[in-house]
Amino acid sequence: MNKIIVSIDGPSGSGKEKIARYISKKYDFFHLDSGILYRRITSIIIKKKIEIDNKKNLTNFLNSIKYLSSRKHKSLRKEDVSNQTSLVAKSAIIRNFINSQQKIIVKKMLKNHAGCVIDGRDIGSKVFKNAKIKLFIRVKPRIRAERRHKQLIEQGEKSIYSRIFKDINLRDKTDKNRRESPLIVPKKAYIIDNSKSFKNTISQINSIFKKVVK
Numbered sequence: 001m002n003k004i005i006v007s008i009d010g011p012s013g014s015g016k017e018k019i020a021r022y023i024s025k026k027y028d029f030f031h032l033d034s035g036i037l038y039r040r041i042t043s044i045i046i047k048k049k050i051e052i053d054n055k056k057n058l059t060n061f062l063n064s065i066k067y068l069s070s071r072k073h074k075s076l077r078k079e080d081v082s083n084q085t086s087l088v089a090k091s092a093i094i095r096n097f098i099n100s101q102q103k104i105i106v107k108k109m110l111k112n113h114a115g116c117v118i119d120g121r122d123i124g125s126k127v128f129k130n131a132k133i134k135l136f137i138r139v140k141p142r143i144r145a146e147r148r149h150k151q152l153i154e155q156g157e158k159s160i161y162s163r164i165f166k167d168i169n170l171r172d173k174t175d176k177n178r179r180e181s182p183l184i185v186p187k188k189a190y191i192i193d194n195s196k197s198f199k200n201t202i203s204q205i206n207s208i209f210k211k212v213v214k
């Protein structure tokens with residue numbers, strides 16, 4: 001089997017990560033969550049008080065980072081990081097940096113994995129245009145907000161539904177309307193409806209893989 005790249009794009013809270021984890025486990029593919037890279041760089045920018053409008057300083061700062069870890073950490077999911085990330089992700093300089101980091105990680109991981117599954121906003125449309133399978137995940141904002149609200153409550157965190165709904169809509173708007181790599185349905189992408197049960201989603205995914213992965 002040739003090495004396979006699977007891209008998964010979709011809006012915030014559409015369940016890309018869970019789908020990516022399923023594919024990664026089933027096919028022994030490496031899973032790269034590109035959102036983590038955007039979140040990690042944002043968290044460093046907040047801590048170091050880097051002004052992203054100062055292009056020279058921003059470039060110098062990014063040049064000082066050789067390898068950005070894609071490891072998950074609870075702190076990267078905090079509300080301030082989440083809200084700042086889509087603002088930081090508008091910058092072309094940041095996006096170029098994250099794109100090259102993604103290519104470095106995938107190249108390295110393909111050496112000992114059958115494939116890579118990468119989730120984000122611009123994976124199939126920009127970063128890995130040659131992905132063998134491109135998925136685009138759809139779920140209505142109301143359902144996404146309900147799911148996130150429930151998840152936060154279950155984790156024992158405070159959550160106000162109306163605020164979650166507002167944040168999700170705001171992030172969608174920022175991601176879809178930005179000039180650099182807006183969230184779009186990539187050409188030749190399969191649209192997955194993830195608003196019903198996960199079992200339903202899995203059966204949509206499995207029928208695509210059956211056709212493409214021999």
Ligand code: CDP
Pocket residue numbers: 011012013014034035036038039085086087089119120121122123171175
């Ligand atoms: O978990 P959630 O879907 O809410 O977000 P995420 O995938 O962790 O990504 C956080 C933010 O990073 C998004 O709202 C986007 O603004 C940005 N992002 C991006 O611009 N391009 C990507 N490939 C991945 C994330």
